[in-house]
Amino acid sequence: MKTYFRLLSFAKPIEKFAIPYIIATLLAVFFNTFNFTLLAPLLDTLFFDQSSATGAMKVAGQWDLLAQFKNYIASTVEHFGKEEALKIVCAVILASVLLSNFFRYLSQRFMEDLRVHTLLNIRKTVFNNVMNMHIGFFNNERKGDIISKVSSDVQVVQFTVTNTLQVVFKEPLQLLFYVFVLFSISVKLTLFSLLVIPVSGFIISKIVKRLKEQATATHESFAKMIGFLDEALSGIKIVKAFNSTERTKEKFHAENQFYSNLNRKMVRRQQLASPVSQSLGIFVIVIIVLYGGGLVLSGSKEFTASDFIMYIAVFSQVMQPVKAISDSFSGIHSGIAAGERVLELIDTEPQVVNKPDAIELKEFKESLTFENVSFSYQDKVVLNNISLTVPKGKTIALVGPSGGGKSTLMDLIPRFHDPKSGVIKIDGLNYKDLTVESIRSKMGIVNQESFLFNDTIFNNIAFANPDATEEEVITAAKIANAHEFILGQEQGYQTYVGDRGGRLSGGQRQRICIARAVLANPPIMLLDEATSALDTESEKLVQQALNNLMQNRTSIVIAHRLSTIQHADTIVVIEQGEIKETGNHSELMSHNGLYRRLIDMQAFTD
Structure with missing residues (x-):
């Protein structure tokens, strides 16, 4: 009863x-x-x-x-x-x-x-x-x-x-x-x-x-x-x-x-x-x-x-x-x-909720920091004692073998999960003292899986900002190298993309996802292997769009092809949930460590 x-x-x-x-x-x-x-x-x-x-x-x-x-x-x-x-x-x-x-x-x-x-x-x-x-x-x-x-x-x-x-x-x-x-x-x-x-x-x-x-x-x-x-x-x-x-x-x-x-x-x-x-x-x-x-x-x-x-x-x-x-x-x-x-x-209670007295993050001014952050799925440790600082305006690349914890680290940044121990701060403020919505409003995400809704191209781009004008959507599409192929569609921006965007190619879907992130205009960009599933030509177009997207923004990038992140200000090498090396491309190559081995292996494969 x-x-x-x-x-x-x-x-x-x-x-x-x-x-x-x-x-x-x-x-x-x-x-x-x-x-x-x-x-x-x-x-x-x-x-x-x-x-x-x-x-x-x-x-x-x-x-x-x-x-x-x-x-x-x-x-x-x-x-x-x-x-x-x-x-x-x-x-x-x-x-x-x-x-x-x-x-x-x-x-x-x-x-x-x-x-x-x-x-x-x-x-x-x-x-x-x-x-x-x-x-x-x-x-x-x-x-x-x-x-x-x-x-x-x-x-x-x-x-x-x-x-x-x-x-x-x-x-x-x-x-x-x-x-x-x-x-x-x-x-x-x-x-x-x-x-x-x-x-x-x-x-x-x-x-x-x-x-x-x-x-x-x-x-x-x-x-x-x-x-x-x-x-x-x-x-x-x-x-x-x-x-x-x-x-x-x-x-x-x-x-x-x-x-x-x-x-x-x-x-x-x-x-x-x-x-x-x-x-x-x-x-x-x-x-x-x-x-x-x-x-x-x-x-x-x-x-x-x-x-x-x-x-x-x-x-x-x-x-x-x-x-x-x-x-x-x-x-x-x-x-x-x-x-x-x-x-x-x-x-079922959601594990990530706002505290009763959580405050709103107004703007991103200085840096994003990880202080002794650890995370595990059930009994499996995925991240162990990670400490990392991401200064505003810099590009940070996360590289390392598969299963090392890169994507999990990326998921912690928009607070999809909370760490089991340690603290994540933005501008010195503890994540748990801020509202989840205000944290995510400062971030744009482009994943390896380019997900689109079964709607028009226009509405998929405008998903980040439903009040955007047609001019703003077109500008975002141009920055993402998507405007030309969109005009070539039967109904232009009003073309339906089908279930999960199935009527478009992988590169086209990814560029629309980038346009969506551009329209949100966030100060922090999270790019999770955004070009790994693309052919060479599509990768080139998408990489150009990503470069446009990252200009004047703080960017955290997970790279599948290491050649695409050699320009990064800092490259963080992660293996088995721990940071093994940190530095720019030249510094890490001279260390002759894990990063150098990954570069050599990929060069041999290519």
């Missing part, structure tokens, strides 16, 4: 929807019940002679409103005849049915508003929390699992919350109205017939006992399937290049089959509750017909034949709310299982 009430909190302000829903439902239930009670005066009017009908309908021991109406119809039959009474009964039935459906529509409308409102709040909260997560979170979680929680699980949760609210209020209320009418006709018969409800509830509880466990497994299997689908689509070139299409299809089919089997078992168990409750209801109705019919045939004064038919009609409807409640219990297990997965994501 704790999980359910937490999910229900997303419906706030719930009273805005609940109060009108309660009023509309109350009226809908009243008129729906009244519809069935009108069966008795209708039958008396149609099938009994005037004297018997008059005597049968003049009653006082039943539901007051019904008794008054029956007496009124009896009086009408006595004074004006059956045809006039029939017109009145039909008019009341028509009005009651119309009012019942009208208020039922209103109640459903208010509940739908609550459902949409709840879905909006849950999905907003989940997505906001996901976007606030630190970068390490996405390295450890399956993307498919996150997508499944934000889409499928949230959908299941919001239906469960609203459907349960509906069942908890409407169905018990409808059941009470039906039971009240049944007791007004015959207390003894009703006490016997209602034994079916606790018996039905006990049997159904046994049926749905394992539903939560099955629902959890189903949600997890669906998440795996979505994750595999995402990987297959993202790596479609690799799949086809290695003739792995059939193997990929078989792998997806195996997970799909597993999910389908789980889903089938769960649905079968859910569907079993309804026929069980209905079968028990029919069994009791048969007993009621035998017992009550015997009383009518024997001339008992307990109730009339028309009242007995009305009784059977009303009791046949008693199982509808019981069935709805039993179906709701089976649905709740699936919703709670999905809700626990969603709440787990909501409850």
Whole structure:
């Protein structure tokens, strides 16, 4: 129940929807019940002679409103005849049915508003929390699992919350109205017939006992399937290049089959509750017909034949709310299982957050420094006791063997992670005393993977500054050596680049990424192997763009090709998480150390 009430909190302000829903439902239930009670005066009017009908309908021991109406119809039959009474009964039935459906529509409308409102709040909260997560979170979680929680699980949760609210209020209320009418006709018969409800509830509880466990497994299997689908689509070139299409299809089919089997078992168990409750209801109705019919045939004064038919009609409807409640219990297990997965994501705390008293970094004036910084992923040490100063306006190159910690060091600069020990400062201010947003606003990033959004070239460049004018975007593109090829596109700057920029070449994508960084106009540039995946011609164009980008800026560069960073003011050689050498190109070459060996190896390879 704790999980359910937490999910229900997303419906706030719930009273805005609940109060009108309660009023509309109350009226809908009243008129729906009244519809069935009108069966008795209708039958008396149609099938009994005037004297018997008059005597049968003049009653006082039943539901007051019904008794008054029956007496009124009896009086009408006595004074004006059956045809006039029939017109009145039909008019009341028509009005009651119309009012019942009208208020039922209103109640459903208010509940739908609550459902949409709840879905909006849950999905907003989940997505906001996901976007606030630190970068390490996405390295450890399956993307498919996150997508499944934000889409499928949230959908299941919001239906469960609203459907349960509906069942908890409407169905018990409808059941009470039906039971009240049944007791007004015959207390003894009703006490016997209602034994079916606790018996039905006990049997159904046994049926749905394992539903939560099955629902959890189903949600997890669906998440795996979505994750595999995402990987297959993202790596479609690799799949086809290695003739792995059939193997990929078989792998997806195996997970799909597993999910389908789980889903089938769960649905079968859910569907079993309804026929069980209905079968028990029919069994009791048969007993009621035998017992009550015997009383009518024997001339008992307990109730009339028309009242007995009305009784059977009303009791046949008693199982509808019981069935709805039993179906709701089976649905709740699936919703709670999905809700626990969603709440787990909501409850995950981002590791990089602003302190309550964090201040904003107004501008970058002096230097960026690392003081004895260490970092590790779980138990693996990636950086060990790094001390480094990056003066304003200088270009610092990070080089070294793969896996040495260069990219991790770069990720610490925009505070994608916090160091496990040591301090990072900018202009003498501790990173943790500054807001994350103000730190990142002073930095532009160009990665090896040139990621573009499935949007126009213009909007991809303007992503860094949504308020940029067309002139500013074009200027940034020119600096990035991208203007000429953009004009050659079919729709120029309004050309769509496709998923992840797939309609453009690698060099074109990278130059648009550089233009995006230029438009942000940050004082610090972070370049993570920005030319490593390019051919010679593209590399030349991109390198020219990078040189333009780094002018008059502080730049920190991870270089794949060491020839591109020989002009750097300082070259930092990192191996196994430690700084091995520091100096400019000439100094490091004269040391005849690791940097010299890397240069010689690359020259030999080239």
